Structures are given as structure tokens and as C-alpha cells.
Amino acid sequence: MSSTSSWSRSLLLQLFLLFLLLQLFLPPGLPHPQPCLLLQRIGHKVRVGALLPAQRGVRVRVQAALNRAVEERDNRENRDPEREKDRDPEMRTNFFLPYNLSLELVSRQPAAADPDSVLRCGCAGLGASGVSAVLAFPQNREELLQLDLMSSFMEIPFISVLEQGEPVQTQNRFHLQMAMAVPESALSALLLTVLHRSGWREGTVVLCRGWEEAGGLLSILDGGSSASWDGGSSASWDGGGGSEVSWQVRALLNLTQLAHDDTQIHDFLSKHFKHNRSSAAVLLFGSDPQCMAAVLRGAQDLGLTLPIMHWVLGQPLSPEALQNIGLPLGLLAYGPVEQNPLEFYVRDALQLVRRAIAAAVLLRPDQALIQNHVNCFDHKEALQTSGPYLSR
Missing domain, CATH: 3.40.50.2300 (Response regulator)
Structure with missing residues (x-):
């Protein structure tokens, strides 16, 4: 009987010591996890x-x-x-x-x-x-x-x-x-950077119907004076690292007022490119596939292809329309195509x-x-x- 009582007291003492150790070394308990x-x-x-x-x-x-x-x-x-x-x-x-x-x-x-x-x-x-x-x-x-x-x-x-x-x-x-x-300022910055890194500090702009949707982008590209479009204007952008990226509009052909005229396109391209054999960039804005096809076809008839002329579609058509207008080699289709x-x-x-x-x-x-x-x-x-x- 005494041995049983002694064993019980020993067990209780061990449990008490274990409880004290837990209180000393374990952090206090957290409240119920759900508020x-x-x-x-x-x-x-x-x-x-x-x-x-x-x-x-x-x-x-x-x-x-x-x-x-x-x-x-x-x-x-x-x-x-x-x-x-x-x-x-x-x-x-x-x-x-x-x-x-x-x-x-x-x-x-x-x-x-x-x-x-x-x-x-x-x-x-x-x-x-x-x-x-x-x-x-x-x-x-x-x-x-x-x-x-x-x-x-x-x-x-x-x-x-x-x-x-x-x-x-x-x-x-x-x-x-x-x-x-993508904001128009970011699109313009990207375009100016591409033109700059390709070595083009100036270029030509051709406008077909539908270019108005890119009016804000063109305003930034043209240095904020796109209302005149008389050529000679310029744009600049900080390309990073403190270096300024600049680009100048040398000439512009506006085909938005009338139905596109093949003779007008031929005369414009001949005047600015036929006798100038140096590499040049041409920005083509618009959403009229027939107008764009006529411009690209006119350049091809005059033999204005790579490496003389580099085409940039500033406002791209749908992928299906691009495949049907006769794309020249080296063409860069630029801008948002579709939106979620x-x-x-x-x-x-x-x-x-x-x-x-x-x-x-x-x-x-x-x-x-x-x-x-x-x-x-x-x-x-x-x-x-x-x-x-x-x-x-």
C-alpha cells in the first residue's frame, strides 16, 4: 500500500516538473484562430x-x-x-x-x-x-x-x-x-526607340483613312503639333540613361480626303525616294486595307524595297487583313492588335x-x-x- 502511494507521489511530482518546464520554455498559447x-x-x-x-x-x-x-x-x-x-x-x-x-x-x-x-x-x-x-x-x-x-x-x-x-x-x-x-506615350516611346536604334532620325509619314484613331500617338510622335502636318516637325523622347531619342517628319502624304489615287501615290514616292538611294523609314497609319495595299503596291512597282525602304505600320490592321494586302519584306507591324x-x-x-x-x-x-x-x-x-x- 505504501509502495503504491509512493509511486503516485513520484508520478505527480514528475508531471508537476514537466508542467513547469512547459510553462518556462513554450510561448503562451494563442487565442482561438477564428475571430x-x-x-x-x-x-x-x-x-x-x-x-x-x-x-x-x-x-x-x-x-x-x-x-x-x-x-x-x-x-x-x-x-x-x-x-x-x-x-x-x-x-x-x-x-x-x-x-x-x-x-x-x-x-x-x-x-x-x-x-x-x-x-x-x-x-x-x-x-x-x-x-x-x-x-x-x-x-x-x-x-x-x-x-x-x-x-x-x-x-x-x-x-x-x-x-x-x-x-x-x-x-x-x-x-x-x-x-x-498600352498608353499612347509608351507606344510612341517604343516606336521612337526602334527608329533610333535602326539609325533613322527622320522619315516619311503616309496617312490612310482611320489614322485618326492613332491621333494621340501621332501628336506625341510629331512633337505635339499634329494638326498642321506640314512636315519639318520633330519629336523627342528620353530613351533611358539620359540620352534623348529624336525623330523628324521629312515629308507627309495625306490620302484621307479622297479615294486613294495611284498617280498621286506614284508621284509622291518618286519625288522622295526614286533618286534617293539611302535607307529610309516610312510610317504608314490607317485602317483602310485598300489604301494601304495601293501604297505598298506603288512602292513595289518603283522598285522601292529593302534595303532602300523600310515600312512601319503605325496602326496595324487585323492579321487577316495584313495577309491580303501584299506585305513587303522587312515590314514592321506596330501597335495594339486586339484587346481583352x-x-x-x-x-x-x-x-x-x-x-x-x-x-x-x-x-x-x-x-x-x-x-x-x-x-x-x-x-x-x-x-x-x-x-x-x-x-x-
Whole structure:
């Protein structure tokens, strides 16, 4: 009996010593991993705002793209996460949020396109709804600048989807600009760099119908004076490393006013190239395949081929049309050919927001899931929001 009691006391002493060692060398225990009270308060939903354009035609198109992107997201979320994870290891990260969270899209449209209406819609309409991020679709530079100011004031991440135009240069960490097309300034910089590295500091421009779509690009190429197109103008670009890339328009043939005239094309090419046997670059802009084919055919009839003449299509036609107009050797087709639909960019923007929320929630749910209502017109005291944390 005494031996049994002695053995029990020895066991208890060993367990007590083991407990003390665990307390000394192991870190304190963490709380329950799921922020239950916070999740219950927000209903397991994270709101994402959509600031729709005021123009009816554009708004209908944007809303349709949002609907398709949300429908695709819902279809994926209704699938079994574990089964989808087995099929695609990245599926769970891209489409499923932790703690059974889901995105709720809140759409608002301004009453008009004026700055005051857009500001009231963004601040009172979306900011007061407790959104964690905002998708916006600016239609001009003024709206883009206003969104940049609004996001900085509200301290909520804004993603502006740009269908056209140039992004603004900003240090605002709350504003991400997603361009659907390569900006015209970048296209002009690329073209000027290609011309410079090929040794062409000047060249000839031929305009066919449809060149107006590249008017902004030509304005930059022509040094900002494309309205005259009288030749003798020049363009320059910093090619990197402090060296300036320059190019000069030596002559121009405008075939946009009348139906293309083979005689006019022949006379122009003969005047500028037949007796000049040095290498030259010719930029051909337009979307009229018959006009472009006539210009290329005229040059071929005069024997103006490589290495004398190098053709650059500044605004390319479709690949099918290019094959049917008789392409000369060495032709460089330059510029955007096709563009993904708007819903692709909406889907990418939503996925970016989802990834940011998923990463933030796992680290600091108390900061990532704040849904305070922000009103620009009643900013008496700064309320803490999830924006500064999610914007990282």
C-alpha cells in the first residue's frame, strides 16, 4: 500500500516538473484562430464597392461586365473547395476566402457626370456603406484625378480600370490604376526607340483613312503639333540613361480626303525616294486595307524595297487583313492588335481584392475586417478603416 502511494507521489511530482518546464520554455498559447465575434458582426461578408460611370451607354456595359464577373465568382464559390483544390492548387488562394468569408458587391451610380455628383456618390454612397475597396471606371482624365483625390481622402483602396487614356503619375498608395491598353506615350516611346536604334532620325509619314484613331500617338510622335502636318516637325523622347531619342517628319502624304489615287501615290514616292538611294523609314497609319495595299503596291512597282525602304505600320490592321494586302519584306507591324473584354479586367480586379483580403485576414483580422462608415462630408473625426492595412 505504501509502495503504491509512493509511486503516485513520484508520478505527480514528475508531471508537476514537466508542467513547469512547459510553462518556462513554450510561448503562451494563442487565442482561438477564428475571430468569431468580428465575423458575426459583419455577417461573414466583405463589401467591395463599384462606382459606375454616369454615362448611360458606358454604365450598361460596365454593369454587364460586373454581372458576368460576379456570376463566374459565384459559380466557383459554390463548388467544393477541397475538390477544386485537388484539381488546381492555386484555386483555393484565388477564389476562396478564409473563415467562410464572401465578397459582397455594392454598386452605386452618380446622378450626373459633374465632379460634385461623382464625389457625393463615392463618399456618401460607397464610403457610408462600409466598403473595404472600390472599383471605378473613369471615362476621362478629370474623373481619374478626382478618384485619386477621393481615395486619398477616404483612405480606401481604389482600383481604376482605364479603358483608354494615360494613367496619372501619383504617389497615392490607395489608388491602383489598371490600364486595358498600352498608353499612347509608351507606344510612341517604343516606336521612337526602334527608329533610333535602326539609325533613322527622320522619315516619311503616309496617312490612310482611320489614322485618326492613332491621333494621340501621332501628336506625341510629331512633337505635339499634329494638326498642321506640314512636315519639318520633330519629336523627342528620353530613351533611358539620359540620352534623348529624336525623330523628324521629312515629308507627309495625306490620302484621307479622297479615294486613294495611284498617280498621286506614284508621284509622291518618286519625288522622295526614286533618286534617293539611302535607307529610309516610312510610317504608314490607317485602317483602310485598300489604301494601304495601293501604297505598298506603288512602292513595289518603283522598285522601292529593302534595303532602300523600310515600312512601319503605325496602326496595324487585323492579321487577316495584313495577309491580303501584299506585305513587303522587312515590314514592321506596330501597335495594339486586339484587346481583352472589360470583364477580364473586372475579374482580375476582384481577384486582386480577394487575395489582399485573404492575406490580411490571416495576419490581422482585427484590422482587415473593419467596416467603419466613412463620409467625406462629415469628417469630424478620423475613423479607423481597413484601407491602410489592405493597401499594403
